[in-house]
Amino acid sequence: MEMTPPAESLTEQFRRTFLCYDESLLRQVAQKLCRPRNQWPASELIDRIQAALANPVVVDRRLKELPAACRQALALIAHSRQPSWKVGSLVEMLIALGHSDGLAPILDVLQRGLLVPEMPPWTPATDSPPVRLRLKSFETWLGRSQPTPQRVIASPLATARALGEDLGLPECPGESPMTDGRGSAPQEADGLEWPIRLVVLQQQVALGPLRRTQQRDFFKRDLERLRGDTLLAATPDAPATILDIGLFTVGLALAVGLLHEEDAELAARETSMAWRGPLAGLLLELWAGLPNVEGWSPETGWRADANAAGPYASAQLLTLMLLSRLREGSWARVTAIEAWLHEHHPYWKGGKAKPAGITAFLLGVAYLLRMVQVRSSPGGAAFVRLSDMGRWLLGLASNPPPAVSYPQTLLIQPNLEVLVYRQGLTPGLLVALSRFATWKGIGPACTLQLEPQSVYRGLEAGESFATIVETLERHSMKALPMAVLDSLRTWSLKRERITVFPSAALFEFQSAADLAEAISRGLPAQRLTDRLAVVAGEDAIDYRHFRLTGTRDYCLPPEPCVEVDPDGVTLGVDLVRSDLLLEIEVERFAELSPRPAAIGRRFYRLTPSSLAAARQQGVTAAFLGRWFEQRAGTPITPAARLLLAGPEMPPPELRRQIVLHVADPGIADGLLQWPPTRSLIQARLGPTALAVAEENITALSERLREIGVLMPDPANRAP
Numbered sequence: 001m002e003m004t005p006p007a008e009s010l011t012e013q014f015r016r017t018f019l020c021y022d023e024s025l026l027r028q029v030a031q032k033l034c035r036p037r038n039q040w041p042a043s044e045l046i047d048r049i050q051a052a053l054a055n056p057v058v059v060d061r062r063l064k065e066l067p068a069a070c071r072q073a074l075a076l077i078a079h080s081r082q083p084s085w086k087v088g089s090l091v092e093m094l095i096a097l098g099h100s101d102g103l104a105p106i107l108d109v110l111q112r113g114l115l116v117p118e119m120p121p122w123t124p125a126t127d128s129p130p131v132r133l134r135l136k137s138f139e140t141w142l143g144r145s146q147p148t149p150q151r152v153i154a155s156p157l158a159t160a161r162a163l164g165e166d167l168g169l170p171e172c173p174g175e176s177p178m179t180d181g182r183g184s185a186p187q188e189a190d191g192l193e194w195p196i197r198l199v200v201l202q203q204q205v206a207l208g209p210l211r212r213t214q215q216r217d218f219f220k221r222d223l224e225r226l227r228g229d230t231l232l233a234a235t236p237d238a239p240a241t242i243l244d245i246g247l248f249t250v251g252l253a254l255a256v257g258l259l260h261e262e263d264a265e266l267a268a269r270e271t272s273m274a275w276r277g278p279l280a281g282l283l284l285e286l287w288a289g290l291p292n293v294e295g296w297s298p299e300t301g302w303r304a305d306a307n308a309a310g311p312y313a314s315a316q317l318l319t320l321m322l323l324s325r326l327r328e329g330s331w332a333r334v335t336a337i338e339a340w341l342h343e344h345h346p347y348w349k350g351g352k353a354k355p356a357g358i359t360a361f362l363l364g365v366a367y368l369l370r371m372v373q374v375r376s377s378p379g380g381a382a383f384v385r386l387s388d389m390g391r392w393l394l395g396l397a398s399n400p401p402p403a404v405s406y407p408q409t410l411l412i413q414p415n416l417e418v419l420v421y422r423q424g425l426t427p428g429l430l431v432a433l434s435r436f437a438t439w440k441g442i443g444p445a446c447t448l449q450l451e452p453q454s455v456y457r458g459l460e461a462g463e464s465f466a467t468i469v470e471t472l473e474r475h476s477m478k479a480l481p482m483a484v485l486d487s488l489r490t491w492s493l494k495r496e497r498i499t500v501f502p503s504a505a506l507f508e509f510q511s512a513a514d515l516a517e518a519i520s521r522g523l524p525a526q527r528l529t530d531r532l533a534v535v536a537g538e539d540a541i542d543y544r545h546f547r548l549t550g551t552r553d554y555c556l557p558p559e560p561c562v563e564v565d566p567d568g569v570t571l572g573v574d575l576v577r578s579d580l581l582l583e584i585e586v587e588r589f590a591e592l593s594p595r596p597a598a599i600g601r602r603f604y605r606l607t608p609s610s611l612a613a614a615r616q617q618g619v620t621a622a623f624l625g626r627w628f629e630q631r632a633g634t635p636i637t638p639a640a641r642l643l644l645a646g647p648e649m650p651p652p653e654l655r656r657q658i659v660l661h662v663a664d665p666g667i668a669d670g671l672l673q674w675p676p677t678r679s680l681i682q683a684r685l686g687p688t689a690l691a692v693a694e695e696n697i698t699a700l701s702e703r704l705r706e707i708g709v710l711m712p713d714p715a716n717r718a719p
Helices: 007-020 023-033 042-053 056-065 068-080 087-096 103-111 138-143 156-161 193-207 220-228 245-255 279-292 312-323 334-344 357-368 388-393 427-436 452-460 465-475 482-496 512-520 580-586 608-616 621-632 638-648 665-673 694-706
Strands: 084-086 115-117 151-154 259-262 265-268 372-376 382-386 410-412 417-421 438-441 445-449 505-508 532-535 562-564 570-574 601-605 658-661 681-684 689-692
Touching (some): 007 042, 007 115, 023 042, 023 056, 023 103, 042 056, 056 156, 068 087, 068 103, 068 151, 068 279, 068 312, 087 103, 087 151, 087 312, 103 115, 103 138, 151 156, 193 245, 193 259, 193 265, 193 279, 193 427, 193 438, 245 259, 245 279, 279 312, 279 388, 279 427, 312 334, 312 357, 357 372, 357 382, 410 465, 427 452, 427 465, 452 482, 465 482, 512 532, 562 621, 580 621, 608 638, 621 638, 658 694, 665 689, 689 694
Antiparallel strands (some): 259 265, 372 382, 410 417, 505 532, 681 689
């Protein structure tokens, strides 16, 4: 039984973590785990610790020495198939199992080396970690203040050997199935809902990344896009509603590595090896990623917070493990499971609030993951039990249920629409179709569309006309219509007719008429746009017929060619020194100025509306700062920064101030430094101007009188 991520990647993580241990802590762990007889150097001690963690005999001995609570913690991790867990979630589960101190077992397993803290990634040139990552004790590490909760990683072999440990759970309250025929028949999902939504999300993110704010939320346009998307936000065929299902899909994609975040943008990644095998292997990967979904809760939906899931990461696993204690042939009432969690889980225990999100998890997320079967009573009460797939995903069965194969599951229409019947879908076919067809609908029969853009995308990803046709023919129930074959062939040939120039000269003309005249005079060029043309070889060009205003080597850094007016928002472009990319760049955040163009000059202006549109397109202050440095040779102007960051700035305040003017800056320095007067001055407004609160004027007058400085009577000050 494999856990994710693979043990090979965990081995390196364990080694990097052991390198962070202080030598005294490392020797304490080694003494409890592998019990060395000699005083080995630290590097060799790490090798011996890792060898012990890979030795089943040593691990079994250490597990027998552990208290029951420690073995139960490792068993819970094994059932989750996820080796990385938040410490708080493990503590919650141990308390729910009846252990008053849920943290002590975690510390015990850490000290024995079967768990290690999850450290920030670092890749030094030597085996010396940064000083900030040094660990002297696990108690100190748990007490550190850090932006994200502390997590631990379990040894794969230790969790696998602890899998059969008795968790001490009671028998799940169950009821006999309805025998009067009035209850609904058992329902079990096909397990394809989340894989389908994930490939749809991957396809959409590949067309345009999702952007996140510093508060970990999405920008308004992306948030509305996810909540209003006709595919991602579509209601699935499940007994319960899943709040913000499109955003949950994003969280799941991040948890399993289908999306990755870089510079506050979410971009698509290639699918993992699990997508190339049977559906059961992919469901195992998704189940393992479920505890790491951040920002979403089955009770409240999306909350833009890494800890939004609250107690549900632990409650979800406990719920399914409680269902594993259900008698064969019985069904558990969902409300009874909620009652058990309310009585035992430390988050709800003794409180008025109830774990309402468990219904959405069981009848929504877990049901679509094919982990539970559902049925309802005549009165509408919901009952659940583990499915065969659910038992295998939890490690309670040695093999997954057998898969049924329906290779011919596509129906390709002459209008290039692809109808996909779900019973024949596999993860591999999902990935293949998503490479060259656009998703249009999700349901019992999904629909995709073959389009020029989607086929071009597939061709760029390595597909060819032959491989696309072979995929469609192998899974189609009928022969491909000739219209479909002709369209695919035409689009493939168009891409194959792309001309590649090893070297070329690019000509830019002032107008389309100038370009047309040059070609009519014999310029051996191919027209690219109304003002651009490319010539394959410069030897065929007679430059005597051209008035050259400038040449450009685009391999060199951009040349400064913009002058910024004193107002900070007017940009004057030197047309002789500018290149072809400048006009595209500046139009992202500026508008053409109504100011008349001068000879060799074109003017643009930064406006609130142009910078608001730039923000929507992802233009940041960092990008604009680099642009000003490269194109104008100066830092970004304060006015430009103000217009770009205006909506994110705190609101200004209007204050009524009394200003004290002194003769020279030295006197102002003295008043700010002398303790009796320093506390009476609010702020320094300039070299010789100080702001004084009205209630401090009399006291300031008295302090100045003590040193022989007379201040005018406050009653006679100018209004």
